[in-house]
Amino acid sequence: MLILKHIPIRSFNENIAYINKDCSIYKVDNIKTLTRVEIHGGKKPVFAFLQVVENSKIIRPDELGLNSEAFEQIELSEGSKITLTLTPSAQSLQAVKRKIAGNILSSKDYCLIADDIANNRYSNMDIASFLVAMGSFVTPSEVLDLTQALRGDKNLDWGGEEIVCDYHCMDDIPANKVDLIITALVSAYGLPMPKLVLPSLNSTIGVLDAMKVLANVEVDARSLKKQVLERRGAVASLENIDICAADKIICGVERQNGLSTLERAVASMLANKLAAGITHLLVDIPVGIRSKIKTSQEAMRLRKLIEYVGDMLGLNVDVAITDGSEPIGSGIGAALEARDVMNVLKNKEEAPDDLREKSLFMAGRILEFDPKLRGGQGYLVAKELLKSGKAFDCFQMIVKTQGKKEPAQLGHLTRDIVADKSGSIVRINTALINRIAILAGAGQYAGAGIDIFRKSGESVTAGDILYRIYSCNQNDFAFVSSIIESGKTGFEIE
Amino acid sequence: MLILKHIPIRSFNENIAYINKDCSIYKVDNIKTLTRVEIHGGKKPVFAFLQVVENSKIIRPDELGLNSEAFEQIELSEGSKITLTLTPSAQSLQAVKRKIAGNILSSKDYCLIADDIANNRYSNMDIASFLVAMGSFVTPSEVLDLTQALRGDKNLDWGGEEIVCDYHCMDDIPANKVDLIITALVSAYGLPMPKLVLPSLNSTIGVLDAMKVLANVEVDARSLKKQVLERRGAVASLENIDICAADKIICGVERQNGLSTLERAVASMLANKLAAGITHLLVDIPVGIRSKIKTSQEAMRLRKLIEYVGDMLGLNVDVAITDGSEPIGSGIGAALEARDVMNVLKNKEEAPDDLREKSLFMAGRILEFDPKLRGGQGYLVAKELLKSGKAFDCFQMIVKTQGKKEPAQLGHLTRDIVADKSGSIVRINTALINRIAILAGAGQYAGAGIDIFRKSGESVTAGDILYRIYSCNQNDFAFVSSIIESGKTGFEIE
Numbered sequence: 006m007l008i009l010k011h012i013p014i015r016s017f018n019e020n021i022a023y024i025n026k027d028c029s030i031y032k033v034d035n036i037k038t039l040t041r042v043e044i045h046g047g048k049k050p051v052f053a054f055l056q057v058v059e060n061s062k063i064i065r066p067d068e069l070g071l072n073s074e075a076f077e078q079i080e081l082s083e084g085s086k087i088t089l090t091l092t093p094s095a096q097s098l099q100a101v102k103r104k105i106a107g108n109i110l111s112s113k114d115y116c117l118i119a120d121d122i123a124n125n126r127y128s129n130m131d132i133a134s135f136l137v138a139m140g141s142f143v144t145p146s147e148v149l150d151l152t153q154a155l156r157g158d159k160n161l162d163w164g165g166e167e168i169v170c171d172y173h174c175m176d177d178i179p180a181n182k183v184d185l186i187i188t189a190l191v192s193a194y195g196l197p198m199p200k201l202v203l204p205s206l207n208s209t210i211g212v213l214d215a216m217k218v219l220a221n222v223e224v225d226a227r228s229l230k231k232q233v234l235e236r237r238g239a240v241a242s243l244e245n246i247d248i249c250a251a252d253k254i255i256c257g258v259e260r261q262n263g264l265s266t267l268e269r270a271v272a273s274m275l276a277n278k279l280a281a282g283i284t285h286l287l288v289d290i291p292v293g294i295r296s297k298i299k300t301s302q303e304a305m306r307l308r309k310l311i312e313y314v315g316d317m318l319g320l321n322v323d324v325a326i327t328d329g330s331e332p333i334g335s336g337i338g339a340a341l342e343a344r345d346v347m348n349v350l351k352n353k354e355e356a357p358d359d360l361r362e363k364s365l366f367m368a369g370r371i372l373e374f375d376p377k378l379r380g381g382q383g384y385l386v387a388k389e390l391l392k393s394g395k396a397f398d399c400f401q402m403i404v405k406t407q408g409k410k411e412p413a414q415l416g417h418l419t420r421d422i423v424a425d426k427s428g429s430i431v432r433i434n435t436a437l438i439n440r441i442a443i444l445a446g447a448g449q450y451a452g453a454g455i456d457i458f459r460k461s462g463e464s465v466t467a468g469d470i471l472y473r474i475y476s477c478n479q480n481d482f483a484f485v486s487s488i489i490e491s492g493k494t495g496f497e498i499e
Numbered sequence: 500m501l502i503l504k505h506i507p508i509r510s511f512n513e514n515i516a517y518i519n520k521d522c523s524i525y526k527v528d529n530i531k532t533l534t535r536v537e538i539h540g541g542k543k544p545v546f547a548f549l550q551v552v553e554n555s556k557i558i559r560p561d562e563l564g565l566n567s568e569a570f571e572q573i574e575l576s577e578g579s580k581i582t583l584t585l586t587p588s589a590q591s592l593q594a595v596k597r598k599i600a601g602n603i604l605s606s607k608d609y610c611l612i613a614d615d616i617a618n619n620r621y622s623n624m625d626i627a628s629f630l631v632a633m634g635s636f637v638t639p640s641e642v643l644d645l646t647q648a649l650r651g652d653k654n655l656d657w658g659g660e661e662i663v664c665d666y667h668c669m670d671d672i673p674a675n676k677v678d679l680i681i682t683a684l685v686s687a688y689g690l691p692m693p694k695l696v697l698p699s700l701n702s703t704i705g706v707l708d709a710m711k712v713l714a715n716v717e718v719d720a721r722s723l724k725k726q727v728l729e730r731r732g733a734v735a736s737l738e739n740i741d742i743c744a745a746d747k748i749i750c751g752v753e754r755q756n757g758l759s760t761l762e763r764a765v766a767s768m769l770a771n772k773l774a775a776g777i778t779h780l781l782v783d784i785p786v787g788i789r790s791k792i793k794t795s796q797e798a799m800r801l802r803k804l805i806e807y808v809g810d811m812l813g814l815n816v817d818v819a820i821t822d823g824s825e826p827i828g829s830g831i832g833a834a835l836e837a838r839d840v841m842n843v844l845k846n847k848e849e850a851p852d853d854l855r856e857k858s859l860f861m862a863g864r865i866l867e868f869d870p871k872l873r874g875g876q877g878y879l880v881a882k883e884l885l886k887s888g889k890a891f892d893c894f895q896m897i898v899k900t901q902g903k904k905e906p907a908q909l910g911h912l913t914r915d916i917v918a919d920k921s922g923s924i925v926r927i928n929t930a931l932i933n934r935i936a937i938l939a940g941a942g943q944y945a946g947a948g949i950d951i952f953r954k955s956g957e958s959v960t961a962g963d964i965l966y967r968i969y970s971c972n973q974n975d976f977a978f979v980s981s982i983i984e985s986g987k988t989g990f991e992i993e
Contacts, residue, residue, distance in 0.1 A: 013552060013553035013554045013556075013557070014551070014552050014557070015551040015552075015553065017533045023508065038753045039623075053935035056509060056510050056511070057508070057509040059508070059509065061509045062504070063507070063508070063557065073553060090610060093756070094756070102757075105631055105634050105635075105758075106634075110737065128623070128624075128755070129622070129624045130623045130624050130627040130752060130755065130756055131622065131627070131756060132624075133628045133631075134628070134756060134758060136628075137627075137632055138631055139633035141599075141601070141635050142598050221936045258624060261533045261622070261624065262592075262625060262628060263588075264599075264622055342582060342710060449526060450526075
């Protein structure tokens with residue numbers, strides 16, 4: 006018996022058990038590699054990986070420490086008596102090895118893999134292996150099996166609503182915050198749209214980051230249900246919602262190493278939508294040389310795959326292939342993007358046209374899921390909802406219900422990037438522009454980012470402002486300035 | 500500036516930096532995933548992955564903690580001032596992604612990968628991704644490039660010896676401790692044989708475990724050189740020897756997840772031999788259905804690959820394909836295996852024939868690397884060295900030089916497994932026998948394991964002892980007994 010202690014360290018996805026090198030019960034000096042253990046004493050055994058503590062300040066020889074992730078799972082208080090057993094690798098890793106060897110896995114294999122992952126029996130390494138193995142080849146029916154496995158058996162329930170809508174974009178286009186506007190439009194129409202999103206990576210600004218500037222996004226399942234049934238819409242974090250546990254863990258690994266494949270992205274996306282009780286889904290596939298999907302052929306293959314899996318699982322899916330070559334909207338960075346969204350919803354003159362048009366187009370397609378709407382009317386209905394201010398009112402109600410926030414301050418350090426010659430803007434390097442925004446601090450600070458004043462195709466005169474950089478801290482500002490000074494602005498003028 | 504603190508946790512391969520959630524300088528509440536940082540202040544920057552500490556007992560907001568691995572690398576004392584920068588993923592991970600996509604990597608790619616790994620810029624996840632990607636396909640010339648990259652630029656030097664020998668077996672056959680006997684024979688002949696071995700996994704008993712029962716195996720490079728030049732032999736741990744840093748880290752990952760491929764094993768083995776200054780190498784490829792190499796075709800492919808890479812890098816390689824179907828020797832477990840080795844060297848009657856014969860055969864082939872020896876004489880010379888006691892004397896000198904140990908006690912808990920019927924032993928399930936030994940505690944306790952009394956092909960009468968189990972602790976003993984009682988003994992009698 007060892008005494009349980011909470012070691013308040015977050016290790017990102019992995020359960021870690023800390024054991025003293027002179028542990029009074031288990032002999033650890035032979036441990037030479039990451040060792041899997043099962044910890045008994047709680048309601049169900051918790052899996053963890055051992056790390057050895059070399060003195061007694063953090064863990065005494067009669068104690069076992071658990072990091073925050075594992076401690077939350079064991080549901081015991083500190084001081085509880087626990088025991089330890091060495092466990093072999095997760096059984097389903099055999100299936101991963103078969104996948105590595107090039108085999109097609111069965112539906113049962115995928116279920117076992119998802120179950121082992123959900124129960125923290127995979128190390129991050131194991132998950133990375135699985136992802137790379139999936140990357141070499143995977144059949145459409147395997148994607149279907151994986152989707153079902155990831156979906157799991159926990160579902161959100163919307164009290165018998167016949168149509169529950171969502172919109173999902175398969176790539177991050179900088180500044181593309183149509184999601185918020187679409188949610189406002191669809192909710193204003195009266196169809197429920199519970200938009201649940203995972204927090205974005207450190208290196209991108211996601212839908213949730215923009216929403217966070219305006220409102221609280223941590224909503225529990227019960228409040229979410231009440232809100233969606235009353236207000237018809239929500240933009241909230243998926244992290245607090247207990248569905249698709251295995252998928253959340255896999256996403257954690259993908260975020261870190263960028264190993265995601267389109268097949269995995271499809272399975273993950275559809276599993277989450279299904280478990281979230283979505284019945285009607287519009288999927289946006291942006292195509293562009295700097296997008297994940299570079300050619301229309303790829304986009305078409307992806308569309309077929311989404312349609313196949315969606316159809317097999319009874320989800321009503323509509324797929325739109327769109328232009329992903331340039332940023333949509335003006336601001337990149339949470340506060341600037343939120344500003345763009347609000348400008349569109351308030352029908353302000355400075356609202357970016359492209360952001361408004363894309364939102365109306367997408368919302369229109371979603372509205373047409375409603376059998377009562379005549380084909381082709383969706384866009385016009387959406388436009389009317391925007392013009393009349395109904396979408397704005399609805400969005401305000403959503404924000405109020407989730408918990409309105411004080412407006413975020415833009416970064417106090419600014420720099421204008423101007424055209425170095427007169428001519429026409431022939432291309433905007435989206436990837437570079439995005440990187441400049443990140444270096445300026447977007448993703449870390451809500452108020453950091455860049456505000457783009459000119460679009461591709463426009464004529465400029467030398468000295469015209471192309472975009473403005475906002476930073477919240479001197480380090481970021483100095484760093485991004487040095488990039489700019491090296492001549493990389495992201496705008497090509499000819 | 501943050502204040503450096505040593506957090507005495509061993510995390511196995513990965514550098515970890517612990518930061519307080521309210522860090523006074525760096526904003527960490529946006530950290531959602533494993534984040535790479537570079538720590539400045541020491542001679543060279545040290546890479547680590549951030550983990551967030553949720554209270555101030557372990558790390559205060561003005562401190563940065565480093566786990567033992569990272570702390571050893573930064574070469575600063577606690578209390579030193581350090582700074583932190585976020586770093587992007589290692590550059591060479593782009594090459595890993597190209598490998599995942601099915602491309603052939605260049606020699607330069609492999610060098611950059613090895614360099615990034617050696618400098619701890621890869622997470623265990625990244626390394627696992629690399630290994631799985633290598634698993635899908637890799638050309639012989641890539642194996643050559645990887646070997647050179649892993650070899651690195653640090654080499655052991657044996658003061659101008661023309662022939663420096665080694666023996667390497669490509670799989671772990673239970674109880675196969677020919678390495679120790681071969682070292683004794685080759686050294687007794689007068690050829691230098693510095694046998695450097697990585698500590699084995701938890702789940703196998705390696706050469707080093709058996710040697711550890713007899714002598715100290717932690718020898719530094721300087722003492723090793725002196726010993727090999729004087730005594731002509733050594734069996735020591737590779738861990739203390741500063742060569743092939745990237746390979747050691749990759750091995751750590753392979754140990755944990757069993758992702759090693761034969762190509763990686765070849766590159767790793769040859770890189771280590773070359774860096775260890777080996778000039779003449781005998782490689783043993785055991786073939787058997789429970790071995791890593793299952794067919795003679797596979798063995799032949801492997802032989803060609805080893806010969807190709809060895810020839811290209813100027814190593815004199817001889818490859819022997821051997822029978823790997825059953826255990827060689829009687830004991831499985833460090834003390835029992837050491838006993839077998841000593842019994843052979845002492846010419847004792849109870850010495851296992853197969854262990855002696857295989858050792859003589861292999862040593863004979865190594866001796867024939869000596870141009871002065873007439874072809875076909877190797878085996879006879881080896882036999883004479885054994886019979887005369889010269890090999891024993893030489894081994895005793897090696898043991899004495901490294902530091903002789905007190906003999907290990909065999910486990911006090913024993914159980915005899917007897918034949919349940921009379922007949923002939925038609926097969927011994929090597930994998931199961933090995934597992935029983937491990938469950939009995941072999942690998943954890945030197946004195947635990949099993950001692951096999953009968954071999955395949957022999958006739959037995961019901962009640963004859965097939966093997967004896969030794970355990971050092973009641974838990975292990977109870978567990979292995981339950982396996983035996985379920986009817987699984989590993990011996991088939993017909």
